[in-house]
Amino acid sequence: MLGLSTAYLTLIVLIPIAAVVATSLEGGLSAFWEQVTAPAAVAALKLTFVASLIVVAVNAVTGTLIAWVLVRDDFRGKSAVNAIIDLPFALPTIVAGLTLLAVYGPQSPLGVDIAYSRAAVVVALLFVTLPFVVRAVQPVLAELDQEMEEAAASLGARPFTTFRRIILPNLLPAMFSGAALSFGKAVGEFGSIVLISGNIPFDTEVASVYIFKNIESDEPETAAAVSVVLLVLSFVVLAVADVLERRSRRHDA
Amino acid sequence: MLVVAAGCGGGDDADASGNASGDSGTVSLVAYSTPREAYEELIPMFEGTDAGGGVEFEQSYAASGEQRRAIEEGLPADFFHASLEPDITALVDAGMVAADWNQNEYEGMLTNSVVVFAVRPGNPENIQTWDDLLREGIEVITPNPFTSGGAQWNIMAAYGAQLEQGKTDEEAIAFLKELFLEHVPVQDKSAREALQTFAGGKGDIMLAYENEAIFAQQAGEELEYVVPAETILIENPAAVVNTGESPQAAQAFLDFLYTPEAQAVFASKGYRPVVDGVETEFDSSGPAGLFTIEDVGGWPDVRTRFFDREGSIFLDIENELGVPTE
Numbered sequence: 001m002l003g004l005s006t007a008y009l010t011l012i013v014l015i016p017i018a019a020v021v022a023t024s025l026e027g028g029l030s031a032f033w034e035q036v037t038a039p040a041a042v043a044a045l046k047l048t049f050v051a052s053l054i055v056v057a058v059n060a061v062t063g064t065l066i067a068w069v070l071v072r073d074d075f076r077g078k079s080a081v082n083a084i085i086d087l088p089f090a091l092p093t094i095v096a097g098l099t100l101l102a103v104y105g106p107q108s109p110l111g112v113d114i115a116y117s118r119a120a121v122v123v124a125l126l127f128v129t130l131p132f133v134v135r136a137v138q139p140v141l142a143e144l145d146q147e148m149e150e151a152a153a154s155l156g157a158r159p160f161t162t163f164r165r166i167i168l169p170n171l172l173p174a175m176f177s178g179a180a181l182s183f184g185k186a187v188g189e190f191g192s193i194v195l196i197s198g199n200i201p202f203d204t205e206v207a208s209v210y211i212f213k214n215i216e217s218d219e220p221e222t223a224a225a226v227s228v229v230l231l232v233l234s235f236v237v238l239a240v241a242d243v244l245e246r247r248s249r250r251h252d253a
Numbered sequence: 254m255l256v257v258a259a260g261c262g263g264g265d266d267a268d269a270s271g272n273a274s275g276d277s278g279t280v281s282l283v284a285y286s287t288p289r290e291a292y293e294e295l296i297p298m299f300e301g302t303d304a305g306g307g308v309e310f311e312q313s314y315a316a317s318g319e320q321r322r323a324i325e326e327g328l329p330a331d332f333f334h335a336s337l338e339p340d341i342t343a344l345v346d347a348g349m350v351a352a353d354w355n356q357n358e359y360e361g362m363l364t365n366s367v368v369v370f371a372v373r374p375g376n377p378e379n380i381q382t383w384d385d386l387l388r389e390g391i392e393v394i395t396p397n398p399f400t401s402g403g404a405q406w407n408i409m410a411a412y413g414a415q416l417e418q419g420k421t422d423e424e425a426i427a428f429l430k431e432l433f434l435e436h437v438p439v440q441d442k443s444a445r446e447a448l449q450t451f452a453g454g455k456g457d458i459m460l461a462y463e464n465e466a467i468f469a470q471q472a473g474e475e476l477e478y479v480v481p482a483e484t485i486l487i488e489n490p491a492a493v494v495n496t497g498e499s500p501q502a503a504q505a506f507l508d509f510l511y512t513p514e515a516q517a518v519f520a521s522k523g524y525r526p527v528v529d530g531v532e533t534e535f536d537s538s539g540p541a542g543l544f545t546i547e548d549v550g551g552w553p554d555v556r557t558r559f560f561d562r563e564g565s566i567f568l569d570i571e572n573e574l575g576v577p578t579e
Binding site for chain 2: 039040043098101102105106107115116194195198199200201202203205209212213214215216217218219222
């Protein structure tokens, strides 16, 4: 089983990523450095990471809230809402971009026009990453023994204290893993952003669009170099999330 | 029944191998996005001709540069209709298109168009000249030239129009700079997306191909277009590619596309025909200040001077966006 998994991971993940790294280094280390420190590249990377971190923070809160409502509350149409959660995954991201543009663009029926701004980048990312935290927290919350909370309440704990001391520690590992997944998705996101952000260099151009532009201009090394930075930074964030997740589990035990 | 079916199969085989002209099999047609609607009519027309009987088509439409890259990476292709010449010459360099591909009376060009100003119904901002684009508060929609061949046509139209007006090279470049730094609020990755942006209510004017503007009108978009007094002749090349299985049938198809009947179909979709004497429903003459890509240096020079990611006029303009102006 281990051998099979290793072989599979090698074929599907490791070799393609190694190829990206190899391409990025084709011009040598100094060329790599020049490519990733070009002002427009740095600006695009910065925007991508800041927007992704904002999205992760928002997701951690709203995702947990939605999971809570879906697990603990009973209301009409609950199963319909539950089914809606996954739709952002099913919708091709380019369609998501078009839809967001129609709803929150210059001709917004709601009168909300955020198109071609950094806010649009965040909104697009919130849309496509919605399911991660919800789906990570939901099963944990469903399994959570409510007797613990009742015990806490009978001992005089206020609801907030019960939440902070009993519920939150149990949910944290799931929140971290969901947040990490949404971060990974957010940094690489292209389709939903490219239409609504306006792609103005130094303003609303995200890393994936910058990479795309270099591919289109026959600069595959630059595209690969910036991709490698995305990969490395994502890897760091995922590793940190993993550590936090373990820590919170230990705290739990 | 079995016998009949077997008979049919045998007949097909005999037909495929026994056709002396070799005009059968499946042609892999690869093209940029815009001519799709024309090919939807042209392919059945071709299949109804002697040369096209028995030929089938597999069609693929996407941005010209993406298609060129796909062919380079191994997408089987017999026929490629590109939005601009460098996408064909790259395939010549790769040995996938014959070096003499442009040695016909049309120099390899299959369809023409011009860069126009698409404006809102009634032209409320009264945009008529290139200088109008630089008026205070005017927003111009055009895709990013590093991702869109169409945008490169737009920019060379803007640049060449300045020269045509008697301005110097420096003044023409200053015009591009001001246009991009002050008046382009969105940089879509393709011409189709720019149209989407404009149709979605952003911008006062969109730089577009005449045929795209006509196509948008045919599709029900509410826009008008103005042909400026000076603009560039857009020339879209087509060639037979040798990475597919039916290059001979592709050559027959290409020959067919130069017939007046086939050019009339392109014309009905808003293209300017390359063959003389084909009627168009729109005014396809002029303007007086019409120039070609050769007049602004030719593609190889234009590419290095304006659109090289390692150092060019447009890279400088892009970097200037990062310099705080306040």
